[in-house]
Amino acid sequence: MTTTLLRADTRADLAAALTPTRLAGRQVAFVPTMGALHDGHLALMRHARELVGPDGALVVSIFVNPLQFGPNEDLDRYPRTLDADLDACAGAGVDVVFTPDVAEVYPNGVPFASDAADVTVDPGPLARILEGASRPGHFRGVLTVVAKLFGLVRPDVAVFGQKDYQQLALLRRMAADLCLGIEVVGAETVREPDGLALSSRNRFLDADQRAEAMVLSRALLAAQEDATRGAAAALGAARAALRTTHLVDVDYLEITDPDLGPTPESGAARMLIAARVGSTRLIDNVALDLGAATEGGS
Ligand SMILES: Nc1ncnc2c1ncn2[C@@H]1O[C@H](COP(=O)(O)OP(=O)(O)OP(=O)(O)O)[C@@H](O)[C@H]1O
Ligand SMILES: CC(C)(CO)[C@@H](O)C(=O)[O-]
Ligand code: BAL
Secondary structure, eight states: OOSSOEEEOSHHHHHHHHHHHHHTTOOEEEEEEOSSOOHHHHHHHHHHHHHHOTTSEEEEEEOOOGGGSOTTSSTTTSOOOHHHHHHHHHHTTOSEEEOOOHHHHOTTOOOOSTTOSSOOOOOOGGGGSTHHHHSTTHHHHHHHHHHHHHHHHOOSEEEEEGGGHHHHHHHHHHHHHTTOOOEEEEEOOOBOTTSOBOOGGGGGOOHHHHHHHTHHHHHHHHHHHHGGGOHHHHHHHHHHHHTTOSSEEEEEEEEEOTTSOSOOSSEEEEEEEEEEETTEEEEEEEEEEEOOOOTTOO
8 A cells, every 4th residue: 555645635635545455455443533643543654554464454434423412512612633633644654544424424414313315324332421421412313324334434443442442342233233244443542641542632631630630530540449349339439539539520430231231149250430520521441340249348
């Protein structure tokens, strides 16, 4: 593949940029993003490159998708840093960056209403818990735009971050249930030295909020440490950590099984948290290895 970054703003430009790759039968790896790129995104790009090797094509999309934002959410203030993002993509060895505008992705208008004329993806019951309960319609928006991007890029493999754990689970389900023939791969969460998961929204935190935001990952770590005593003990440890600050307003803190089903008695599990720090909503999650509950373990 080329070593120069090709930028495509339109579907036609994207198709043209990918034609040599398709003709040569090269593998295509895809990393969808909403831009404001940080080291977490760069880690996804490295992972994607490893999956297809130097002869494969690495495609990144940068698109802030209106359909996944609720009416009172932060669509308007979502960070947009396109020039820096293009430099980051070039530095990361991306071959093609797709930067469509809203009309290019939704030529008939954004299908906000559930009875809009355009077909959208119904994400099913997994989208009604956790993030989906807090952000109704969010996963319909995510799955719809990713399905469209998959159709335009036609990758062999797509890489997403575990930081958005429920999103990753739903995208895996979409690829499997709709028989898309695309491998969906999850990559580890990249963190700041104090544990805070990197997120484009971290830039909205002021100094005090930034200092306190690390309590999310500290709570998850405390839960990991107490998980050998069972789920109740893990939840208790996380809640105790969260009580050390008044700047963090928890939306949910839950333990599920690794597929987001009910809390297991023991063994592999996931703890997921969403919280507001000021007006900024952050999410995070970790794996837990639950021991059987002991008496007085809660
Ligand atoms: N800290 C991180 N480590 C690894 N992957 C990440 C991290 N943060 C985001 N990603 C992944 O990057 C991809 C694009 O995410 P997105 O552009 O929404 O970034 P973001 O930082 O999650 O932004 P925000 O949380 O503010 O929406 C997603 O697959 C997401 O899971
Ligand atoms: C997957 C995604 C790019 C779809 O807009 C977005 O939800 C994100 O950045 O995680
Ligand atoms: N990373 C998820 C994008 C969103 O919050 O809408």
